[in-house]
Amino acid sequence: MISIKEPVSGDNFVNRLDLLKNLHLIYPTDNVALIGPRRIGKSSIAEQFLRTLPDKNIIKFRFDVQENNRSPGLLAMQLLRFFMFAYYEEVIKKDAYEIADMEINPNVLLEASLDLSSKTLQKLSLFLISYYPPTPDNEREVLRRILSFLEDFSAEMETKTVVVLDEFQDIIDLNKYKGFKNGEILGFLRGIISKQNRVWYLFTGSAVRLMIDIFGKADSPFLGRVRKFNVTRFNKDDTIQLIYKCIKRPITSEALNFLFALSKGHPFMPMCFNPCFNGCHSGSLTPFLFCSFPVCFNPCFNGCHSGSIIIENRYNHFCMFQSLF
Numbered sequence: 001m002i003s004i005k006e007p008v009s010g011d012n013f014v015n016r017l018d019l020l021k022n023l024h025l026i027y028p029t030d031n032v033a034l035i036g037p038r039r040i041g042k043s044s045i046a047e048q049f050l051r052t053l054p055d056k057n058i059i060k061f062r063f064d065v066q067e068n069n070r071s072p073g074l075l076a077m078q079l080l081r082f083f084m085f086a087y088y089e090e091v092i093k094k095d096a097y098e099i100a101d102m103e104i105n106p107n108v109l110l111e112a113s114l115d116l117s118s119k120t121l122q123k124l125s126l127f128l129i130s131y132y133p134p135t136p137d138n139e140r141e142v143l144r145r146i147l148s149f150l151e152d153f154s155a156e157m158e159t160k161t162v163v164v165l166d167e168f169q170d171i172i173d174l175n176k177y178k179g180f181k182n183g184e185i186l187g188f189l190r191g192i193i194s195k196q197n198r199v200w201y202l203f204t205g206s207a208v209r210l211m212i213d214i215f216g217k218a219d220s221p222f223l224g225r226v227r228k229f230n231v232t233r234f235n236k237d238d239t240i241q242l243i244y245k246c247i248k249r250p251i252t253s254e255a256l257n258f259l260f261a262l263s264k265g266h267p268f269m270p271m272c273f274n275p276c277f278n279g280c281h282s283g284s285l286t287p288f289l290f291c292s293f294p295v296c297f298n299p300c301f302n303g304c305h306s307g308s309i310i311i312e313n314r315y316n317h318f319c320m321f322q323s324l325f
């Protein structure tokens with residue numbers, strides 16, 4: 001079953017071909033931002049892009065800024081953890097359990113640096129051991145060192161790195177910490193990122209206005225430095241393709257039209273129908289829809305979706321749907 005909780009990729013991923021083609025054309029020259037509302041499919045596109053990168057010698061991973069947004073130093077430590085895990089798992093194909101404790105015990109990084117014969121990791125480990133745990137005074141330096149390390153380590157290991165910074169707009173929260181008090185976080189990041197040749201960034205964000213400000217406002221340090229793409233809703237063909245991935249039974253064109261109208265091209269909506277069609281129902285679709293449809297749709301309308309789909313007259317819809325099968 002296709003998840004609605006997690007981003008999807010691989011066989012479950014539908015379309016976005018033009019966007020993916022553009023990403024592949026631009027990579028690794030300019031950094032890119034994907035901007036679009038909640039649940040539109042940004043993280044899935046990012047995951048699919050990572051999956052379809054041809055070069056095997058790449059450290060690649062998706063890092064959710066929102067989920068890891070603590071102090072600058074702790075965020076940086078999490079980023080480093082993702083990076084090292086990706087290196088172990090993607091490039092040298094080794095289990096990364098040795099460095100699992102790095103956030104509470106940076107000594108394990110020193111051991112890893114010997115294991116990997118890495119001078120850059122050794123240097124960073126010694127720094128982190130002496131400065132760890134981060135205090136308000138050294139937060140900025142921890143973040144700077146770790147971001148710079150991504151480039152230095154990639155050069156040392158002759159790899160490239162692709163980092164997806166998901167929900168990037170939340171990085172602005174770091175401005176409340178000492179070291180970034182004057183709202184400098186974007187300028188600080190730009191200063192480091194713009195010097196990097198081996199690390200490529202894909203920023204995604206669902207706070208559309210904030211993302212537009214970050215990458216397009218006249219006084220933003222990122223102005224004109226990142227290629228922006230809007231992630232839009234699915235067209236009818238894509239929606240139908242998605243519905244066929246969810247519904248393992250024949251479906252009439254009227255029903256497809258109806259589902260497209262109902263979903264309005266939001267890719268996660270057909271997934272919400274999935275259990276209704278394939279799971280809880282085993283016989284004829286008609287009576288099931290008539291009696292259970294509202295229950296199955298409930299989470300979609302009240303929970304994950306925030307209101308752009310309005311069912312004005314549910315009863316009419318059920319009757320309409322019923323007549324289609």
Ligand SMILES: Nc1ncnc2c1ncn2[C@@H]1O[C@H](COP(=O)(O)OP(=O)(O)OP(=O)(O)O)[C@@H](O)[C@H]1O
Pocket residue numbers: 002003004005006007008012013014015016036037038039040041042043044045206242267268269271
């Ligand atoms: N291209 C796609 N193919 C198949 N399913 C998709 C696709 N895009 C989105 N979905 C469906 O929509 C759900 C939400 O997608 P995703 O997590 O990528 O969106 P998002 O824009 O990153 O959401 P959020 O703003 O909450 O982070 C997925 O779990 C999946 O069910």
Ligand SMILES: [Mg+2]
Pocket residue numbers: 042043044166
């Ligand atoms: Mg996402």
